[in-house]
Amino acid sequence: MQSVDLGQLDLGQVIYPVREMEPCVAFYRDVVGLQLKFRDGDRWAAFRAGAATFALAPGAGAAGAGATAAFRVADLAAFAAALAARSPSPVPAIARGAHELTLTLADPSGNAVILYQPLAKPAG
Template identity: 40%
Template sequence: MPVERLQNAYYVVGDMEASRHFWETVLGLPRKFADGDRWVQLSAGGVNVALAGRSEAPPAATGAVLVFQVDNLDGDRRRLTDAGIAILGERDMGDHGRTLTIADPDGNILQLYAPPSPRPAAAHGGQSV
């Protein structure tokens, strides 16, 4: 299960408005996109940093959650379960990809992330949509 890269790190926040103000205004991180009180994606020098509302975070998550991009999420799920690692959650986010939630031996929550599959090429022009 080679990790390709750190895809993002996010903090679980209780007050999205106050957190957005702090990260965007006080720290000056530019917003890449926002989904109401659920998720705000920021850029910190090319690294994705995000704020997750409680409804978006894994149930046991508090504080920071590291998200590692992998190239074979289904294979990694099998390898993890074969190694006795509990899968705490799975999520298909459609156009945003899929995640598996696991914990390290100290109980720190982390996620493995697979980007969305490319969409089929359009019939006209052969371009992906």
């Protein structure tokens, strides 16, 4: 059996199941601020997410069945302020963890979305 170097694998995309495409496309484009790069009606929507693609596809039943996308931002407080100006819903408070600041949202289909800013590592 040939060995595969897993260090050569790059995440290509994350796909979220959605109940209704249009409100979710609007949420990720207009509220979260991702750039829509491709849309195929109600069958598929793909957004630029750094080197990867964040995509939406029709899904049966409940969303959020196991996967959560986390988007790294340079300044979470500034991002949260801009988000509050774009969001029709109140923006939750930023939580401080041991290694990062996080802001957790839910899209119109109930999928969790985490925005995070790593905390500076202590010297030494």
